[in-house]
Amino acid sequence: MSTENPPPEQAASSSEDAETTPASDAPKGGSGKLLALLFGVASAGLVLDVITKIIVVAHLEGNAPLKVLGGLFYLDVLRNPGAAFSMATGLTWLLALLAIAVVGVIVWLAPKLRSPGWAVGLGLVLGGACGNLGDRLFRAPGPLQGHVVDFLSFLAPGGQVFPVFNVADSCITCGGILVVLLSLLGRDYDGTVHRKQKKADRS
Template identity: 80%
Template sequence: MLALLFAVAVGGLGLDILTKVIVVAELEGEPPVEVLGGLLYLDVLRNPGAAFSLATGLTWLLSLLAIVVVGVIVWLAPKLRSPGWAVGLGLVLGGACGNLVDRIFRAPGPLEGHVVDFLSILAPGGAVWPVFNIADSCIVVGGVLIVLLSLMGRDYDGTVHRKKKAAEKNS
């Protein structure tokens, strides 16, 4: 499961970095670009906060939180026995690393860098939904997958928990 977890994480991180490099080089300072008939707009913004621009001004704290998340996933990785959990945690790991790279290496400085967001749904500038990036998408999709697996009774170590009523009917 380690190979799957890290392959997904590296894939998500790579795609996030690649898209950010391209949009900063080609679209920063330009008007938003309409894609898919207005379902999506490419609109480059620098976000000093978290999702929905929460915690603006606490970029250093968000950086430390991302480092803790990465550490917990790496610590948990050897215990993984579930492919679904490996994919979910790989997505969260790749997304956390993607935004952490921005926070470390982008202006205004280490652990205070602003994250590059560029995907805006239905309208430019986040008028309908906050502007986000590939890393954010990885974190959300990975988190949803982990929640679904948990609700289905599937643990990271491969164990499956059944509800009592279902087990009693089968007795």
């Protein structure tokens, strides 16, 4: 009796199987560079946030909103005790603790990064979280109760079109979108890429 290999059609499947492969562009042993990228992005975002808040508080707080870029934005300084969209205004202390937790998680995850995209995304989130956390820790009315300085109002003053925000909020939003996009594309923080490979249908 002769033994024959099963026809290729029997080995094929119409289902999609997940395939995990190392990212071709993932740095090998390059965690030092990625750490520098992450904390460099975070530092840039934090410094920009702090500087802009100092300027608007010193020169614009208490004044009428200032139109910039032809009315695309209005500089309108507000003190926000809550989260984005003025939610949880009575839970400032909890928001501060959540920000501390976010910072801790990113710092813990940082040495494991092998993806430049994740480093940039998490760096933006880290910088933004530290910026708003600084307000909650050091601004009035006191530690863990401080109100965040918001000053960017889109298209109209007073948050009529979109809630007033700041540079830190923008960093958190952009970083979060980048991390979600990378996840949807199957790119993990450790440099691996998850691909779905569709095998040939049975003939």
